[in-house]
Amino acid sequence: xxxxxxxxxxxxxxxxxxxxxxxxxxxxxxxxxxxxxxxxxxxxxxxxxxxxxxxxxxxxxxxxxxxxxxxxxxxxxxxxxxxxxxxxxxxxxxxxxxxxxxxxxxxxxxxxxxxxxxxxxxxxxxxxxxxxxxxxxxxxxxxxxxxxxxxxxxxxxxxxxxxxxxxxxxxxxxxxxxxxxxxxxxxxxxxxxxxxxxxxxxxxxxxxxxxxxxxxxxxxxxxxxxxx
Amino acid sequence: xxxxxxxxxxxxxxxxxxxxxxxxxxxxxxxxxxxxxxxxxxxxxxxxxxxxxxxxxxxxxxxxxxxxxxxxxxxxxxxxxxxxxxxxxxxxxxxxxxxxxxxxxxxxxxxxxxxxxxxxxxxxxxxxxxxxxxxxxxxxxxxxxxxxxxxxxxxxxxxxxxxxxxxxxxxxxxxxxxxxxxxxxxxxxxxxxxxxxxxxxxxxxxxxxxxxxxxxxxxxxxxxxxxx
DNA sequence: ACCTGAACACCGTTCAAGT
DNA sequence: ACCTGAACACCGTTCAAGT
Numbered sequence: 001x002x003x004x005x006x007x008x009x010x011x012x013x014x015x016x017x018x019x020x021x022x023x024x025x026x027x028x029x030x031x032x033x034x035x036x037x038x039x040x041x042x043x044x045x046x047x048x049x050x051x052x053x054x055x056x057x058x059x060x061x062x063x064x065x066x067x068x069x070x071x072x073x074x075x076x077x078x079x080x081x082x083x084x085x086x087x088x089x090x091x092x093x094x095x096x097x098x099x100x101x102x103x104x105x106x107x108x109x110x111x112x113x114x115x116x117x118x119x120x121x122x123x124x125x126x127x128x129x130x131x132x133x134x135x136x137x138x139x140x141x142x143x144x145x146x147x148x149x150x151x152x153x154x155x156x157x158x159x160x161x162x163x164x165x166x167x168x169x170x171x172x173x174x175x176x177x178x179x180x181x182x183x184x185x186x187x188x189x190x191x192x193x194x195x196x197x198x199x200x201x202x203x204x205x206x207x208x209x210x211x212x213x214x215x216x217x218x219x220x221x222x223x224x225x226x227x228x
Numbered sequence: 229x230x231x232x233x234x235x236x237x238x239x240x241x242x243x244x245x246x247x248x249x250x251x252x253x254x255x256x257x258x259x260x261x262x263x264x265x266x267x268x269x270x271x272x273x274x275x276x277x278x279x280x281x282x283x284x285x286x287x288x289x290x291x292x293x294x295x296x297x298x299x300x301x302x303x304x305x306x307x308x309x310x311x312x313x314x315x316x317x318x319x320x321x322x323x324x325x326x327x328x329x330x331x332x333x334x335x336x337x338x339x340x341x342x343x344x345x346x347x348x349x350x351x352x353x354x355x356x357x358x359x360x361x362x363x364x365x366x367x368x369x370x371x372x373x374x375x376x377x378x379x380x381x382x383x384x385x386x387x388x389x390x391x392x393x394x395x396x397x398x399x400x401x402x403x404x405x406x407x408x409x410x411x412x413x414x415x416x417x418x419x420x421x422x423x424x425x426x427x428x429x430x431x432x433x434x435x436x437x438x439x440x441x442x443x444x445x446x447x448x449x450x451x452x453x454x455x456x
Numbered sequence: 457a458c459c460t461g462a463a464c465a466c467c468g469t470t471c472a473a474g475t
Numbered sequence: 476a477c478c479t480g481a482a483c484a485c486c487g488t489t490c491a492a493g494t
Contacts, residue, residue: 035316044285079245132422134279139423170451180444186413194360195367200374220448223398
């Protein structure tokens with residue numbers, strides 16, 4: 001469960017000057033490269049020092065560029081964080097698909113996806129926090145980020161449809177069922193990274209909570225499911 | 229669904245000077261009163277201007293006191309926000325109990341509690357966001373806040389136990405089932421206030437999402453529950 | 457087109473000083 | 476015991492200026 005793009009020190013991390021490309025005669029970034037370097041630096045800061053350490057100035061500092069240089073590539077701080085969050089969501093998406101690919105049965109696949117969602121949050125708590133941070137601002141202003149979320153949701157939705165076709169998930173609007181599943185794993189993930197759950201003695205270990213919650217999602221609470 | 233303590237302009241809001249009590253000869257707050265005024269001001273700011281406008285200095289400004297005066301009553305900003313969040317959690321707790329009290333059958337009661345949880349987030353999105361904000365810092369440093377969360381979880385837990393006794397919820401560790409329910413409604417609430425859901429066209433209206441998710445929680449996804 | 461540096465209005469926190 | 480005011484090191488953002 002190692003995530004290079006999130007966990008590694010990122011190419012533009014340690015010695016930014018060494019990574020600058022010779023742009024004609026000047027010592028500058030190619031177009032688009034500084035943008036990417038800023039995003040990588042933001043992800044590195046979140047991963048190492050946490051979300052509260054993620055300031056626009058700190059990002060610029062890490063890349064070795066003036067704070068105001070960022071405004072050539074991002075409208076504002078929320079836009080920069082949004083771009084970083086988008087990378088995070090795409091990585092989450094990738095891990096969900098990877099988890100789905102490792103399993104044959106459609107029911108087990110759906111379960112694996114739900115588990116992978118919570119496990120991503122456990123493995124990368126600070127990154128996961130960024131994905132739903134208030135600092136991202138209005139989501140309508142970040143269509144790409146919204147699209148990334150939709151794609152990740154699509155993994156869940158497809159799995160639900162497969163399960164219905166195979167007869168392991170009950171009938172019903174697939175979008176509604178997938179949404180319920182998303183809410184459950186998202187809620188579990190958030191309660192875990194927020195520390196509202198394990199520290200209060202409500203749940204024991206994050207991993208077992210993840211398992212329990214996904215199983216309950218399938219089985220439901222109703223006693224009418226008892227002798228199924 | 230009106231919440232006086234959260235929605236009203238709070239006593240210490242408009243004219244702070246008028247609310248100061250005559251403390252012997254000086255024009256100061258009684259012990260404990262400034263603390264409460266700061267908390268009220270914090271809640272008022274969150275409700276009116278959002279979480280991002282909630283600074284320690286803004287709170288002090290609203291009460292009409294020096295920024296440094298807050299340090300006599302709170303260790304730091306996280307501690308002040310934590311105290312405000314605690315009030316919010318207790319209000320949520322109150323609304324869950326109120327929703328539970330309005331219903332007779334145990335199954336309907338549990339459903340009403342889950343619905344009330346999501347409805348609270350819909351009615352007070354900025355306050356709900358405060359309850360899980362990264363700015364609160366480490367939850368271990370805020371035992372009262374943790375206790376408030378536990379109490380709210382207790383409402384859910386008691387309802388689950390009642391349901392099991394009445395035979396409308398299946399057998400199983402009640403803490404685990406209640407936790408799964410909490411994850412689901414919390415996830416739904418968070419996705420709604422975060423704007424990840426309705427704006428992306430994934431769900432239609434927040435209220436119907438809340439209903440659908442709570443019903444799915446009971447029924448479960450498994451096809452083995454189909455003909456129950 | 458892209459970057460710098462100075463500037464502005466903020467912010468959390470510490471510290472010395474007042475009563 | 477409780478509050479103020481000055482100070483420090485930050486922050487996001489704007490703007491004029493450089494190439």
